[in-house]
Amino acid sequence: MNKIFAVIKREYFQIVKTKGFIISTVLAPVIMIAFIAVPVLLSVKSTGEKKTIAVVDMTGQVFQEFDRTLAEYKMKDESRRYTVQEFRPTAEISGLRSLLSQKVLVNEFSAYIFIPDSILSGGEAEFVSQHVSDFDEIKRLSESLNRVVVGLRLKKEGLDPQRVSDYMKHVGLKTIKVTPQGEKEDVGGTFAMAYVLVLLIYMTLIFYGSIILRGVIEEKSNRVVEVVLSSLKPFELMMGKILGIGAVGLTQYAVWALIGLVMSQYGMSMVTSLVPAASGIKFAIPPYIFFYFVVFFILGYFLYGTLYAAVASTVNNEKEAQQMLMPITMFLVLPILLMTMVIKDPSGSTSVILSLIPFFAPIIMFMRICVLMPPAWQVALSIGLLGLTVVAMVWLAAKIYRIGILMYGKKPSLPEIVKWIKYS
Amino acid sequence: MYALEIDNISKRFGNFYAVQNLSLKIPQGTIYGLLGPNGAGKTTTLRMIMNIIIPDEGKIRVLGRTMGEDMKQRIGYLPEDRGLYPKMKVGDILEFLGEIKGVPKNAMPGKIDYWLDKFELTGWKTKKVDELSKGMQQKIQFIVTIIHDPELIILDEPFAGLDPVNTKLIKDIMLGLKDQGKTIIFSTHRMEQVEMICDNICLINKARMVLEGNLAGIKKQYGKNTILLEYEGDIGFLRNRPEVEKIDDYGRSAEIRLKDKADAQGVLAGLVGKVRIGKFEIQEPSLNTIFIEKVGRNEQ
Structure with a gap:
């Protein structure tokens, strides 16, 4: 037992002490937060510059109202963001337009808007500028113009624009999740978190699996294996490695959870103070989901970790390993591909069967638990089958590992590996 | 008491016998040489002693007890395929490998410093393994093998590379360990090292033992029927002399085997005047000659 512990300790500190681990553990959440926070902050503290826009209003009815509507957009110092200057249509309209084009080109105006006569009966206005790729700005101008013109059109028909807009208000459909604890409004936060957790399981299984793979191949190609095996059993070395690297994974999760906790305490209040609309989003993970997350991560990690270790022991380098890893990777990728199907119909027979297959269970069963809690017997059966498979895999992997780790040279074929299992 | 008793062990890989019906007894406090050409089964034998490969048949007793995992702490093993974790510091790696050998934690720093000093590696303790030269890494390997003060030391090709x-350094340390009562088994195909330090030898060829026993005794069996000659000139004509059985000619020296009961004086007389003689000595055959002869005969 002490020997396994020594191996675990070595594996653990060898990774945890590296710069790569520290950077990825601390920086990953920081980058993720930045991805969320930066656009939010940018949209709040928009740093637009003042603009002067020329307007040619052929109808003579739009400009005044448009001017008033645009007055809503303000700079920090409360001055107007958009100043509009009307140009009365002249007899020679094309002459006026080319004059305005010139003015736009020399930056006297940032743009000019041409409102044709037909606008009140369905025509389109034109926005003429040197650069027409600031979609936010175009959207703002378009919306303002839209409001004014639609109002005019309604008035022309004798309707009150305010009342029409009340009648036309979009009808919302609130989603409420019912659980044995009662009904609870679901604003999508729980589901989004579950989605993130499923992807996290998938990514960490592949990531830590390949760390095991590299570790075993490194020990083999550096010829350290036999030196170590003169002190302990191959099984102890294999399990020590898998446990040590698994502990690294849990450490990384713990750090992330801690950062997440701090963020949800302080970060959210900061965000909501800037964007009141964000207060509806809740990043709370129900405790039972967190519990199953840890259970399925640990079981899945042992299942795939032993597989990776067994494969690594039979090859001489990573290139050879890639080929043999294909089926393993398929087992992991398939549930991700089936994700939408399972989310749509979490208690359908396909979802149930898939969630009971041990190689898919860590991802699919966990996904089902997040979406809609399956019957207890299904969860228990899935965990039970997964647990048994883990035990069988550890046993099988130990047999392959024991022989493979001391074999150099030609990569063994599958029948040869089967022979090893029978043999030892 | 024997440090190691091997009783009729065999190991097969598929249809191929790596070791067949091998029996050995190695007395405590001696240096034992396991000789044989490449692929003879030396490494497999040593791995079976270490319980890394399990024999198909036969029994192995180490230090008077059946070999098992718990015995590994009393044995130091230097494998033929040996390496270190390249990114670990020398001190850390010695600590780790000592720990899995069961060295108490508080005894570790003293032992590490003692052996690093003995191998002239003080100052390299905090360096990473891949900053060390190949020779230094070999010395670290040797320290790893003996850091837990084992009673039985098994070295697979210890002088390779x-x-x-450094060969002399390792050889002196081996003799020092023998003086402390340790038993050393080592495999090699370099005969001159065996002649220098071994008490007993065993010669393996094609999975089977072909010769075993006390080195001096074996040589005596062959008797003083060999002439060691150092010369300048051409000795090709000697092949026609009736006394000569076989000549191993190295250009400036030669080993001449005589036929049974042939007299060396005739050979000497034949040489005088034809070549310049630097040395003419009647001796037992070298281990090299015995080796080649035994292995060669086995081939046929």
């Missing part, structure tokens, strides 16, 4: 200075 060492320069003469």
